[in-house]
Amino acid sequence: MTKPRPKISKATVTRLAFYLRELQQMQRSGLANIQSKAIAERLGLNDSQVRRDISCLGTVGQRGVGYRVQELIESIQRVLGTDRTWNVILVGVGNLGRALSGYRGFEQQGFHLVGAFDSDSKKIGTSIGSLEIQRLDDLSSFCQSHQIDLAILAVPADAAQGVVREIENAGIPGILNFAPIAVQATSKRTIIQEVDLAIELQRLAFGVVPKAQ
Amino acid sequence: MTKPRPKISKATVTRLAFYLRELQQMQRSGLANIQSKAIAERLGLNDSQVRRDISCLGTVGQRGVGYRVQELIESIQRVLGTDRTWNVILVGVGNLGRALSGYRGFEQQGFHLVGAFDSDSKKIGTSIGSLEIQRLDDLSSFCQSHQIDLAILAVPADAAQGVVREIENAGIPGILNFAPIAVQATSKRTIIQEVDLAIELQRLAFGVVPKAQ
DNA sequence: TAGATTGTTAATCGATTAACAATC
DNA sequence: TAGATTGTTAATCGATTAACAATC
Incomplete structure (x- = not known):
């Protein structure tokens, strides 16, 4: 008789992750209770929206008081599913990949980097952080001996589609794609999340331009 | 008698940036014409939506034929405003900042990194790529002698809000915020775009979880 | 209790999509 | 011309917000 998970939109999921980030900050500074209005103000949102998003969680606040931060x-x-550790591999150890591997924020949210792969034979065997870079060809066998949940894809655009197939074949259900090209999953069950830092700058640029007119 | 810029939603802006990325790929492979249906398929969208987004541009296609890629x-x-070069500075040269500074994708889309700043005296004077890291205190004077359009903020969470004020005081109208905390702009004209790589992984994790049930 | 804030409904707002006339 | 695809309207769909009864 588990309560069926309510349908949660992608927009809500994204906001929940932002709430989480603020709440973690608040907790660090010793705050025990919080109101929807305070969360909304910090993030520039409407308090109705915050309450509605939170109502998807099942957890309830206390009328007249607010929510318990913890x-x-x-x-x-x-x-979100981050109440456990996720095993993540990095595929593509170029400039960006190398940077991502050292990013603390992943580990803090429970994403544990357990492998790094590249196709450049000059890189194989060299280390990145505490990991040794492995051949892309060894991806599949590595995934048979390790339970991998997600792959971070940071290869050049023209290699991306091929590597996606290998990641899928290895049975990894989610891909965070930093390659600057749209890639297609073969299986409908594979989830691909696009991230493009240059596109973020373009969105910002668009916001700035009208002011210049 | 300039045509008034049509209201373009943020969702449309984001998609336009993705269309641009694909179109640039297509152009590299020698494609001169493209149809809304083909763009939609590549990105997993509806072709009506693609045509509607494109109609915001003013540019028109040819019925029965499609659009010219160029x-x-x-x-x-x-x-988007990227038909010119944007001068960008990096504030915060930690692990992530260092990585971002070497990211090729920015330069390719017309974002030119012209300065790097940090508050850690041990880093001042050392180089990052072709740039020399400057004191954060020198940000303001640097901006007086250079026309800076955007700042990439990659400092720790507890420093972020203070640095935002300095960036605003220096007259920079747009901030790409990688600091894992919500920051407030003092001026309403300042645009802040949030990017959080850990949140992207969380969004992906949420998408993957239901499949495991 | 009185004051405050939640949880939720109903209204509003905006974005997506189907459909098709226009036209290359 | 016949076939194809755009540009745009109208319908649908979903997300946001205002408002307020419930209740701590």
Whole structure:
């Protein structure tokens, strides 16, 4: 008789992750309770929206008082799935990949980097952080001996589609794609999340331009 | 008698940037014409939506034929504001900042990194790529002698809000914020675009979880 | 209790999509 | 011309917000 998970839109998921980030900050500074209005103000949102998003969690606040920070953190993590550790591999150890591998924020949210792969034979065997870079060809066998949840893809555009197939064949269900090209999954079950830092700058540029007119 | 710029939603802006990325790929492979249906398929969108987004550009296609790739590229860049070079500075040269500074994708889309700043005296004077890291205190004077359009903020969470004020005081109208905390602009004219790589992984994790049930 | 804030409904707002006349 | 694809309207769909009863 588990309550069916309510349908949560992608927009809500993204906001929940932002709430989580703020709540973690608040917790670090010793705050135990918080109101929807305060969360909304910090993030520039409407307080109705915050309450509605939170209502998807199942967790409830206390009328007249607000929410318990610790409780909210835990229930957001439960819904996002980050109440456990996720094993992640990095595919493509170029400039960006190397940077991503050292990014602390991943580990802090429970994403544990357990392998790094590249196709450049000059890189194989060299180390990146505490990991040794492995041949892309060894991806599949590595995944048979390790339970891998997600892959971070940071290869050049023209290699991306081929590597996606290898990642899928290795049975990894989610790909964070930094390659600057749209890639297609073969299986409908594979989830691909696009990230493009240059596109983020372009979105910002668009916001700035009208002011210059 | 300039035509008033049509209202373009943020969702449309983001998609236009993705169209641009694909169109640039297509152009590299020698494609001169493209149809809304083909763009939509590549990106997993509806072709009506693609045509509607493109109609915001002013540029028109040819019925029965499609759009000219070169023309679309130029008009998307014009609307996003990337038909010119943007001068960008990096504030915060930690692990992530260092990585971002070497990222080729920025330069390719017309974002030119012209300065790097940090508050750690041990880093001042050392180089990052072709740039010499400057004191954060020198940000303001640097901006007086250089026309800076955007700042990439990659400092720790607890320093972020203070640095945002300095960036605003230096007259920079747009900030790409990688610091894992919500920051407030003092001026309403300042545009802040949030990017959080850990949040992208969380969004992906949420997408993957239901499959495991 | 009185004051405050949640949880939720109903109204509003905006974005997506189907459909098709226009036209290359 | 016949076939194809755009540009745009109208319908649908979904997300946001205002408002307020419930209740701590």
